């Protein structure tokens with residue numbers, strides 16, 4: 001590994017500004033082999049299931065990041081015992097989980113959700129299953145993320161949920177007053193703003209007395225779908241793996257049979273969504289990136305990189321478990337539906353493409369870590385690009401980009417999108433690169449080590465130089 005730490009690379013700025021990170025400009029085709037830390041979505045699902053299981057479980061090679069740390073602490077607050085134990089993962093220890101005791105006396109607890117959708121949506125139904133009051137709150141922007149369907153669902157199941165003043169709650173902060181059991185049964189929710197509303201209820205559903213028959217019905221428009229369906233399929237798969245019977249044969253209906261969640265010992269796949277910026281580097285620099293241990297079969301949405309990057313002009317092969325992506329002579333513009341959490345990375349590539357692109361089916365990204373559609377348009381256009389919001393996504397047309405600052409809005413995927421642009425455009429600085437710690441704390445080091453592999457002998461990683469706030473762009 002070469003280069004400096006993000007702390008060293010980011011010059012201290014006045015208290016009201018986030019530090020800037022000079023994104024390394026590649027200057028040569030990348031030629032790298034790397035793996036990335038464990039999947040956020042799998043780690044946080046397995047943590048929840050382990051906390052509700054019928055015995056001790058083990059997670060091998062889990063993610064260690066802000067979102068997983070928040071999940072661990074939340075479940076500890078509810079009575080799970082979670083300890084780090086030595087493992088063989090390259091990115092930190094394994095986790096041993098002793099589930100929440102059903103007989104634990106009622107207690108008052110507080111859960112910090114940070115900005116983690118998985119914590120704010122998946123943990124309240126777990127809190128409803130124990131005795132005691134649990135307060136939920138998070139980062140300032142977390143209070144703006146949609147929560148209504150989870151709160152309404154719990155209320156509909158007979159669980160008391162209230163705002164801090166005592167009235168009805170519609171978003172964070174709120175308190176869940178658990179009695180030790182949840183009746184369950186048939187429940188209709190509007191999950192058109194996030195698949196996580198469905199996943200949250202399914203994960204706990206087997207522990208409801210009557211199990212759960214969950215139905216999605218949009219209040220706004222009949223037929224408006226649940227987004228990010230891949231993530232629900234992941235939830236169903238992990239539940240079945242833990243011995244829970246789930247019937248998802250009818251669209252927009254999920255039936256979870258009541259019963260125990262079997263304790264497990266599981267190895268977490270690397271995060272294929274977080275592999276995306278590294279694979280994108282192959283296209284942005286016309287180089288090659290190889291990722292070993294790519295799963296042959298997976299429920300992760302990041303497996304879509306194989307088709308997305310091929311469509312954008314790369315050569316993509318999966319041989320003996322290694323995914324190899326080689327960038328073509330140009331990045332092709334393309335038309336994509338439903339890129340889900342991959343969208344910011346795809347958008348960065350579209351901004352470097354030679355033809356126009358359209359990303360559809362991602363209106364719900366307005367409720368993610370930030371309003372990602374507005375943020376991507378603002379940041380791409382401030383660098384001279386040509387991006388526009390549509391009702392359900394983005395249109396991005398080719399335009400030459402220039403040096404400047406990419407703001408991250410506390411959004412890890414905005415920060416990594418800025419890093420991708422910086423590979424191809426000299427003088428890009430990314431505000432608050434440390435926000436990548438949400439799902440990938442080592443991102444700056446991994447990025448610089450990717451560039452150092454196969455670099456010509458005389459090249460210096462551009463990201464290793466402390467940056468001046470006003471250099472190369474305008475801060476708004």
Ligand SMILES: O=C(O)C1=C[C@@H](OP(=O)(O)O)[C@@H](O)[C@H](O)C1
Pocket residue numbers: 040041042117118193194195196199227228231340341364
């Ligand atoms: O369940 C999960 O692990 C996730 C579901 C998706 O949420 P949305 O359905 O809100 O997009 C995804 O975007 C998020 O990053 C992770």
Ligand SMILES: C=C(OP(=O)(O)O)C(=O)O
Pocket residue numbers: 115116117118341368369413439
């Ligand atoms: C939308 C995301 O996160 P969260 O789990 O906080 O919703 C994401 O990681 O892209």
